[in-house]
Amino acid sequence: MSETVLETKGLTKYYGSTLAVDHLDLNIPRGSICGFVGRNAAGKTTAIKLMLGLLKPTTGSSTLLGCDSQQLRPAIRRRIGYVTEGHRLFRWMTITALEKFQRSFFPKQWDDRLFADMIEYFQLSKRQKIKHLSNGQRAQVSLALALAPNPELLIMDDPTLGLDAAIRRQFLQGMIELIMRQGRTILFSSHILGDVERVADRIVVIDKGVLRANCSLEQFRAAVKKVILTFKDFVPDEVNIAGLLHCRRTEKQLELILVGTSDDRIAACADTAGAEEYNIVKMNLEDQFIEYTAPKNHRRLFKWEEK
C-alpha cells in the first residue's frame, strides 16, 4: 500500500518575481485521504494546478500515477478527477448536457446510476440549467460529476468553500465512500480543519509556498505541543530545547510551541530552566495549525491596556 500516486520534486513556480511554490517535494501514498492545508495565498491552488499540468512549473517536476504532469495522456487523465475551486461549470448547460459532456471524457467508466442517484438525492432535476442553480446546488452537481467516473485519484481544490454544513457533510461522505473502493486516493485542500480531521488520514501543510509538513494526521496531532512554564520570580528570555518553534513571554510565564519534543524532555527542560511548574496544554487541530504556521515572534492581535 506504499505505492506513490502523486509525487513532486523541487516543484517551483514564480509569477513574475513572486514566488508562489518553493521547491515542493511531496509524495502521497495510494489509499489515503490527504488534507492539503495552508493559509490564504500559501500556494495551494498553484501547487494543485502544477500537479495537474494546468500550469508550467518554473523549475522542478511532478508526476501523477507515474506520469509526468506536463505530459498526461488521455488514458491517464481518465483515471484522475479534478474539482476546481468555486465549482466552475458551464453556466448555459443543463445538468443532462453537462453529464453528457463530462461522460465523453470518461468512456466505459461513467457510473450513470450513481450520477442519477446523487442528482435525485440532492433533489435536483436534470433539466435544470447550471446558471439557475444556487452555489450549493452547483457544488452538489460538481460532486456528482467528480464521483461518477470513479476516479483512481481525486484532487479537489477547496471543494467546501462557502457551503453550508449539510452540503459540506455530503462532500465528506462522498470522499469516504470513494476511499472505501480499493486503491482510491484523494487530495483535497480546505480551510476547515474540522473537516480535515474528520476524513483525512494524512496532512500536508504548506506555508508561503514551502512544504512544512507531510505526515499522518495522527503524527501531526501528537507532534505539535504547547507548554506553559510558570516561574516564581525570574523569567528567562528563552529556553534551550530541541523542537522549539516559538517562545512567547508574558509576565510570569513562558509559552512554548514545540514540535516533536517528548514529554520527558519537556520535564527536563522545565527543571533546568528553574520553572516552578509546567503544563502541557492540549490543543485542537486548528490551534496546532495556527501555531505551526504563525510567523516568528508574532504577537497577539489585541492588547487591551487597563486604564
Added chain:
Amino acid sequence: MAIWIQISPGSNEPIYTQLTRQISEAIAKGRLSVGDKLPPVRKLAAELVINPNTVAHAYTVLEHAGLVNTKTGSGTFISNPKLRTTHAADINLLTQRMDTFITRALNLGIDAPDLIAMFKHRLEGFVNKSENEKKI
C-alpha cells in the same frame, strides 16, 4: 447491543481516542458485553463520516488493550474480562492517576469521607448499569 458514538472534530482529543474512550466506557458500563460484535470498520466509518483508517486504528488500540479480539473474516468482538491480562505497568499508571485525582480533590477542599462517597457514587454508575443490562 446498541451504543451511540459521538465524534467531535475540533476537540482537543484526537478522533481515534474519542472512539476508544467511548467504546471502553461502554464496555466498562456493560452496554457492550462479552461476545458482542463491533460494527465492521467500513460501516462505522461511513456512518460516522470519518476515515476508515481511523476506525481501524482505534480497533487495533482496543485489541492491544485486550478489550476486543479480531477473528479474521468474522469481525471484532468484545473479549472476556477474565482472559484479559493485567500488566503491572497498567496498575502503576492507574495508581499514579488516582494520586493526581486525590491531590486535586484534597486541594479543592473535599475531605476524605466526601471523596469516598463521591467515588462510590460514580462507581455505581458503572457497576449497577452493567448488572441491570445483563438482567434485560
